[in-house]
Amino acid sequence: MHVDPEILRLVAFLVGVIAFAALNAAYLVWLERKEAAHIQRRIGPKEVGPFGLLQPLVDGIKLMTKQLIVPAGVDPVLFKIAPILVMVPAIMSFVAIPFSDTLVARNLDLGLLVIFAFASVNVLGLLLGAWGSRNKYAVISAARVVSQNVAYEIPMLVTVVTLVMISGTMNLSEIVGLQMGGFWHWNILNLAASPLMPVAFLIFFVCMLAETNRAPFDMAEAESELVAGAFTEYSGMGFGVFFMGEYANIVIGASVATILFLGGWDCPFGLFPGVHWFLIKMYFLIFTVIWIRWTFPRTTFYGLLNLSWKILIPISFVNLILTSAMLKVF
Amino acid sequence: MGTQNIQPAIVQFAQLDKLLALGRANSLWPMTFGLACCAIEMMATGASRFDLARFGAEVFRPSPRQCDVMIVAGTISKKMAPAVETLYDQMPEPKWVIAMGNCAISGGPFVFEGQYGIVEGADKLFPVDVFIPGCPPRPEALIEGILELEEKVTGSRRWPRVEVG
Numbered sequence: 001m002h003v004d005p006e007i008l009r010l011v012a013f014l015v016g017v018i019a020f021a022a023l024n025a026a027y028l029v030w031l032e033r034k035e036a037a038h039i040q041r042r043i044g045p046k047e048v049g050p051f052g053l054l055q056p057l058v059d060g061i062k063l064m065t066k067q068l069i070v071p072a073g074v075d076p077v078l079f080k081i082a083p084i085l086v087m088v089p090a091i092m093s094f095v096a097i098p099f100s101d102t103l104v105a106r107n108l109d110l111g112l113l114v115i116f117a118f119a120s121v122n123v124l125g126l127l128l129g130a131w132g133s134r135n136k137y138a139v140i141s142a143a144r145v146v147s148q149n150v151a152y153e154i155p156m157l158v159t160v161v162t163l164v165m166i167s168g169t170m171n172l173s174e175i176v177g178l179q180m181g182g183f184w185h186w187n188i189l190n191l192a193a194s195p196l197m198p199v200a201f202l203i204f205f206v207c208m209l210a211e212t213n214r215a216p217f218d219m220a221e222a223e224s225e226l227v228a229g230a231f232t233e234y235s236g237m238g239f240g241v242f243f244m245g246e247y248a249n250i251v252i253g254a255s256v257a258t259i260l261f262l263g264g265w266d267c268p269f270g271l272f273p274g275v276h277w278f279l280i281k282m283y284f285l286i287f288t289v290i291w292i293r294w295t296f297p298r299t300t301f302y303g304l305l306n307l308s309w310k311i312l313i314p315i316s317f318v319n320l321i322l323t324s325a326m327l328k329v330f
Numbered sequence: 331m332g333t334q335n336i337q338p339a340i341v342q343f344a345q346l347d348k349l350l351a352l353g354r355a356n357s358l359w360p361m362t363f364g365l366a367c368c369a370i371e372m373m374a375t376g377a378s379r380f381d382l383a384r385f386g387a388e389v390f391r392p393s394p395r396q397c398d399v400m401i402v403a404g405t406i407s408k409k410m411a412p413a414v415e416t417l418y419d420q421m422p423e424p425k426w427v428i429a430m431g432n433c434a435i436s437g438g439p440f441v442f443e444g445q446y447g448i449v450e451g452a453d454k455l456f457p458v459d460v461f462i463p464g465c466p467p468r469p470e471a472l473i474e475g476i477l478e479l480e481e482k483v484t485g486s487r488r489w490p491r492v493e494v495g
Contacts, residue, residue, distance in 0.1 A: 033383065041378040045386050047488070048356045055386050061353025062398070067422035069395060223362070228393035235395040235422040 013105040017094040024251050025244035026056035032290050039294045066236035074233065075132040082129025083238050086245035089118040093252045098173045100265040100275040111172040112160065115256060119211065122249055123149040126220060126230045133233035141229035144219040144301060148210060151308035156207035158316040159200050162323045163260050166193045176264030180273065186263040194323040201261045203316050208253035212246060215293040217304055254285035354398065354424060355483040358476060361397040362390040363417065366404025368431035368466040375469040387476055394420040399479065405433035405440060406449040418456045426459045427452065428475050431466050438465060
């Protein structure tokens with residue numbers, strides 16, 4: 001019997017992508033709890049399995065067997081579809097991400113565009129869930145999430161446009177290919193293209209934090225103000241899927257930052273490039289995201305919007321104009 | 331109401347039930363909810379010296395929809411009682427209640443002839459699984475209470491009981 005290798009490849013990548021997303025979502029929760037504990041001079045989960053490594057499994061069992069409450073008065077369709085709308089686009093974005101020069105599910109010419117198109121569905125899922133659960137805290141949270149995401153998409157996309165101008169392509173594999181050969185070739189240090197590239201990376205990273213609703217910009221789930229924000233009415237796995245979607249989005253954000261600025265799978269010293277370098281850089285960025293969450297207090301909502309509209313957007317536009325001028329002159 | 335009245339399943343899966351019980355016992359998420367001074371001891375339990383996180387029970391969820399155990403930490407005044415009952419009703423099954431401190435057990439020092447403002451014990455409002463005596467109980471006592479609840483859920487104790495000499 002002849003089986004088309006393309007179909008086998010498709011199935012292998014489908015299983016691989018879903019497993020990667022789900023495992024990351026589960027074990028990043030463990031990493032977050034351990035890291036939070038050590039930052040606060042605690043030990044963190046240690047009794048459930050060695051180093052508490054079975055904690056995500058146990059939490060998963062608990063969440064899956066918990067009663068799913070659909071409160072009276074909610075919009076049943078929106079309430080049930082919202083967690084899926086957060087999780088599915090996050091998994092689908094993995095399709096376009098090149099982990100190494102051969103390990104990519106689909107080498108799309110417009111990979112960057114695909115990822116940002118899927119990433120913008122995330123906010124829609126949160127909005128629908130919060131609106132559908134007909135809870136005052138959830139609706140306030142939804143309003144905040146939307147204005148926050150609108151404010152931070154702009155500097156993020158302007159920064160990405162800058163990078164696309166430098167690279168001349170939206171194919172993620174080609175963007176990495178242009179940065180091969182050591183850390184002085186990476187876009188973060190590409191000072192010949194624009195002296196503001198390290199700042200551009202900082203803008204991208206801050207916007208990534210805000211887009212994934214992570215502290216210090218976690219306006220969506222501001223526990224001290226809004227109970228649990230958009231997730232207030234979700235119990236059991238409905239909440240679990242939201243939570244996993246959040247971590248999957250962080251993985252996507254860290255991967256995109258690695259590809260665009262940190263040279264993807266390139267080794268900093270020009271030796272043995274490969275998927276391990278991609279993972280090292282990605283997990284370092286994720287570690288930093290968690291580190292920031294547990295060491296910085298939450299900003300006020302006005303501070304959040306002011307940071308975007310008054311600081312990040314002007315700087316990213318300056319960078320855009322500077323880069324285009326440099327590209328034209330040199 | 332309460333976990334006591336759930337009918338057992340018609341078809342029994344002993345091993346699977348044990349696995350589910352293990353899962354539930356090791357991920358008891360309490361509610362971010364305190365009524366009086368016992369809540370301060372509850373916060374101390376979550377902090378670095380006593381570290382409730384070791385047992386996977388540090389995830390204090392602010393919304394009752396995501397909680398497994400309600401730690402009634404403090405005096406329940408009659409004015410607060412409806413709110414406490416609402417919180418209990420909003421928690422999804424399976425759910426447990428720990429009554430922490432003498433006030434939550436029986437009204438504590440507030441019980442006297444002619445008192446009009448205090449609910450004399452959380453068990454007047456809803457079924458309670460574990461009682462932790464003390465005024466307020468030490469953080470170690472709360473951890474022992476959580477371990478006791480784990481024993482109630484799984485049927486076996488995590489560590490051998492310490493003999494008081």
